[in-house]
Amino acid sequence: MTIADARIYRGSLPLATPFVTALRRVDDVVFVVLELHTDNGYIAYGSAPATKAVTGETLESIEASLRHHILPVLLGRPFVFETLLHAVTTALPGNSSAKAAADMALYSLAAQEQNLPLYRYLGAKEPVPVTTAVTVSLGAPDAMRTKAAELLRNGYDILKVKVGGRDGLDAQRVRAIAEALPDAQLLVDANQAWDLRESLDFIEQCSDLPLALIEQPVPAADLEALRQITERSPFPILADEAVFDAEDARRVLGKGAANLINIKLMKCGGLAGALAILDVCRVHGVQCMLGSMLEGPVSITAALHLAAAHPDRFAWVDLDSPLLYRTLPADLPFTVEGNRYVL
Structure with missing residues (x-):
């Protein structure tokens, strides 16, 4: 199995009321979505919002990190889970949200490869509310x-x-x-x-x-x-x-x-x-x-x-x-x- 293709796009959802903290005010949840496709038909998703006040990232920097640093170490590579996780972690310094989007997509593929829901892949027998x-x-x-x-x-x-x-x-x-x-x-x-x-x-x-x-x-x-x-x-x-x-x-x-x-x-x-x-x-x-x-x-x-x-x-x-x-x-x-x- 290899990761054959990928898409990067944005999504957004309006909030019922503004979200206000000591750091920021937010009216809409806006996030970057990473979509990975394998050569045997699996599709996996990862996602990350931009929280510049905490991680230093913007929507544009998340997209750039994925497109120019992370996807080049994933596309066309054999799906060896730990190897690809390491490749994402070391693809560039910082940029933890961009890495999180790629990480969760890789975990999804690993769970799909074993025909398991993610919670079972992570060690649970049943989903706990x-x-x-x-x-x-x-x-x-x-x-x-x-x-x-x-x-x-x-x-x-x-x-x-x-x-x-x-x-x-x-x-x-x-x-x-x-x-x-x-x-x-x-x-x-x-x-x-x-x-x-x-x-x-x-x-x-x-x-x-x-x-x-x-x-x-x-x-x-x-x-x-x-x-x-x-x-x-x-x-x-x-x-x-x-x-x-x-x-x-x-x-x-x-x-x-x-x-x-x-x-x-x-x-x-x-x-x-x-x-x-x-x-x-x-x-x-x-x-x-x-x-x-x-x-x-x-x-x-x-x-x-x-x-x-x-x-x-x-x-x-x-x-x-x-x-x-x-x-x-x-x-x-x-x-x-x-x-x-x-x-």
Whole structure:
């Protein structure tokens, strides 16, 4: 079997409401799709959005990386899975989202070659339903409380609350939601917006609240601040932008700079990178979140298969993009039941 042909194109899906964090505002999910064709009739898909604020990539750079660096090491080559994965990883430095698109397409072909669904290829016997957190975008405290209450009424009881407004109101935002919705599990995500002092002030102001975790409170490079916060926080600290790959995970966990690691396929270059981080976390006895950017259905599906294959390793799942689309695509390869996905 060889990879005989490929297509690269874009897709987009409008969001029901704008998605706002400390880093960006998004109105539509836009993504690059990679389509691989083999000489024996298999077709596989990979996909990646552009999240320049995190990975440094644009739609144009993802397309260029695929077209000029990654496809030349795949097209016409015998399908030796590990060899091709290595070729993608080493095709160019960085560009983790472009590599993720190629990685998930290769995993799809490997599973098809063995006539297995991807979750079984990854080691699961049956697909496990996956429950996701749902995002409350950054806004005024009252507006965020209203949105959170609406989500809870719709059955979404795990809420990722975006903070980092740089206006001194973050503790007020979270308290407004926590006190109004005592039955909701709250995950607080600052997206690197605070410094050490601001982080500790927030923790002190919210120490009486039952928060499930605080995600990436300080800039990714400031591991010493992240370590001090982890040491002093009554809430688990989740490292996100500080961990792109397995080496980052070793460094963060070795310093005691986080209690949990957020794995995103777009940061780590796909499923192979995610599995490598899981191995590091297993050694350290640390669980993970399986997160995502604002993504299209192809890459969310790949992540769902990973979550279904390793349910014991993911304390939290944050794959809520489909719940934020204005309309669910009719051809989704999974079903949506509230905030649960079933493959």
